[in-house]
Amino acid sequence: MLAQKDEIIVYDSCAKDSPIVFDKEKVIEVLNLKEKISYLNKPNVWYIVDGKIPVKVEAKTILVCSPKKDYYRNFDKYIGTTIRFMPVWSWNEIETCRNRMFNKLNKSYVKDLFLKWGGIPQFILEKAEDVSQQILIEEAIVKSNARLLDFVGEIDHDEDTIHKLIHIHTNLPGEENEEYTEIHYVKKFILFASEYVATSVIAKLEKNYRRQLRNFVLSSSSESEYSTLQSNIFEQIAHQIL
Numbered sequence: 001m002l003a004q005k006d007e008i009i010v011y012d013s014c015a016k017d018s019p020i021v022f023d024k025e026k027v028i029e030v031l032n033l034k035e036k037i038s039y040l041n042k043p044n045v046w047y048i049v050d051g052k053i054p055v056k057v058e059a060k061t062i063l064v065c066s067p068k069k070d071y072y073r074n075f076d077k078y079i080g081t082t083i084r085f086m087p088v089w090s091w092n093e094i095e096t097c098r099n100r101m102f103n104k105l106n107k108s109y110v111k112d113l114f115l116k117w118g119g120i121p122q123f124i125l126e127k128a129e130d131v132s133q134q135i136l137i138e139e140a141i142v143k144s145n146a147r148l149l150d151f152v153g154e155i156d157h158d159e160d161t162i163h164k165l166i167h168i169h170t171n172l173p174g175e176e177n178e179e180y181t182e183i184h185y186v187k188k189f190i191l192f193a194s195e196y197v198a199t200s201v202i203a204k205l206e207k208n209y210r211r212q213l214r215n216f217v218l219s220s221s222s223e224s225e226y227s228t229l230q231s232n233i234f235e236q237i238a239h240q241i242l
Helices: 033-040 091-101 107-117 121-126 136-143 147-153 160-165 195-208 210-218 224-241
Strands: 008-013 020-023 026-029 046-050 060-064 166-170 188-192
Touching: 008 033, 091 107, 091 121, 107 121, 107 195, 136 160, 136 195, 147 160, 147 195, 147 210, 160 166, 188 195, 195 210
Parallel strands: 008 046, 046 060
Antiparallel strands: 008 020, 020 026, 166 188
């Protein structure tokens, strides 16, 4: 959208040593530090940082990162910063991307992966045919233990296994019970990655960590991010009992 408005964008990714600049008709990799600084010292430039710690500049900065605090500990202290949560992808978004960029992948196969992983395109599309990557969800389920319940209060947890099982969701436009003046993408709540993950993990926790699981479900919390997952677990346990 920014590019369509002829905005100048500096995209700085953890995957590359040098940023890419989208300057109207030009797309260039900036190798020269002086040239990079010349762009970033302009207030009308957009500086998009992906998965790395940003430098403090005059450009309008957007930091895209995991909830790990190391990325934004200092950035969050800058005047004017605010936080938004990026939602996981919906099935419609996954299917649109598959159709345009990964059309060699069978639609029903991708849908099966979506129902297992949740809306994470990295594993549903990019690594859909990589067996070594697809087994990671099963390994994460096998490794799940009572520490998973502690993650609810630690969204900045850096353990990759837990992030495969539990996803952060946010308030989206057009949802039911949405307040008229509500600001979107600012609330957060925790859910299992999918129904498949929820069923598998809760069965394991119920078998091996019953007391901790029941305490978590019965504990009172005013935080909506906690109560959503609690309700999810309660429903699964009730279903097993019935």
